[in-house]
Amino acid sequence: MKKILFLLAGSLLTAQQTSELLSNTWYISKIVTSSGQTTNTPFIDNGVPGTTFNSAGGTSYVINSKYYNTSMMGFGVMPGSNNLIKTSSSCTLLFYNGGNAAPVRAYDQKNCDIYGLGPYASIYSYQITTNGNVKTLIMTDPSGNKIYYNNTNQLSTKEVSTATKTFKTYPNPVKEVLNIENIEKNLSLKIYDLSGKLVFETITNSSKISIDTSSLPKGQYVVMMENYKSNSFIKE
Structure with a gap:
C-alpha cells in the first residue's frame, strides 16, 4: 500500500510540474554558459517565435525551442523532481540571411547545441520562477549551460x-x-x-x-x- 501511495504522489507531482511547462508559450531571452558568459537574445527579423512543450503520449514530452531554427528534444520527467531524461533531439537547418546576421547565427547555434549535444539519457533540469505576471523558465543542460525563457515576448x-x-x-x-x-x-x-x-x-x-x-x-x-x-x- 505504501508503495502504491508513493507512486501516486510521484505521478501527481510530475503532472503538476509538467502542466506549467505545457500551459505556457515561452520566448527565449538569454543563454548563460557554464563559465558565466551571458548572451541576450539578439534582435531577429520578424521577432522571436514562441517555444512550446508538447505531450508525445504517456509520460513523454517534446520541447520545441524556437529562435530562427527550432531545437527539438524529446524527454521524460523523473517523478518527484525537476529533472528531465533526454530521449531524442534534432535541430532544423535553415540558414539565416536577414538583418543582424552574425549574432543571430551564433545564438541560433547555441540554441541547437544545448539540446543537441547532450547524449541519450543525459539529465537536464528546469526551474520556473514568477515575478508578477511574468514567469521565467530556466533549462540547464548536463554541462551547466542555462537557457532562459519568459512567458512574454519582449520584442513582439x-x-x-x-x-x-x-x-x-x-x-x-x-x-x-x-x-x-x-x-x-x-x-x-x-x-x-x-x-x-x-x-x-x-x-x-x-x-x-x-x-x-x-x-x-x-x-x-x-x-x-x-x-x-x-x-x-x-x-x-
Missing part, C-alpha cells in the same frame, strides 16, 4: 508579422540626428539595441521624424514601427 512579433510597408532612415551610419521618412502619423515607433532592450519610443506626428541619437552608445540598432518592416542603423 505583432509589429512586424504582417508588415509590407517600408520607410527610409538616414544618414547611416549616424553620429547625432537620425532622420526617418515615408511614414504615417500616430504610429508607435520604437528603437531597440541588439540585445532586445528598448532604448527609445515615441508616436509619430508627421511623415518625417528626426531623432537625437547623441546619447546612444556606439553600435547597431533596430527601428520598429507599426505596419512597417523593421529597419536598422549604426550609431558612430
Whole structure:
C-alpha cells in the first residue's frame, strides 16, 4: 500500500510540474554558459517565435525551442523532481540571411547545441520562477549551460508579422540626428539595441521624424514601427 501511495504522489507531482511547462508559450531571452558568459537574445527579423512543450503520449514530452531554427528534444520527467531524461533531439537547418546576421547565427547555434549535444539519457533540469505576471523558465543542460525563457515576448512579433510597408532612415551610419521618412502619423515607433532592450519610443506626428541619437552608445540598432518592416542603423 505504501508503495502504491508513493507512486501516486510521484505521478501527481510530475503532472503538476509538467502542466506549467505545457500551459505556457515561452520566448527565449538569454543563454548563460557554464563559465558565466551571458548572451541576450539578439534582435531577429520578424521577432522571436514562441517555444512550446508538447505531450508525445504517456509520460513523454517534446520541447520545441524556437529562435530562427527550432531545437527539438524529446524527454521524460523523473517523478518527484525537476529533472528531465533526454530521449531524442534534432535541430532544423535553415540558414539565416536577414538583418543582424552574425549574432543571430551564433545564438541560433547555441540554441541547437544545448539540446543537441547532450547524449541519450543525459539529465537536464528546469526551474520556473514568477515575478508578477511574468514567469521565467530556466533549462540547464548536463554541462551547466542555462537557457532562459519568459512567458512574454519582449520584442513582439505583432509589429512586424504582417508588415509590407517600408520607410527610409538616414544618414547611416549616424553620429547625432537620425532622420526617418515615408511614414504615417500616430504610429508607435520604437528603437531597440541588439540585445532586445528598448532604448527609445515615441508616436509619430508627421511623415518625417528626426531623432537625437547623441546619447546612444556606439553600435547597431533596430527601428520598429507599426505596419512597417523593421529597419536598422549604426550609431558612430
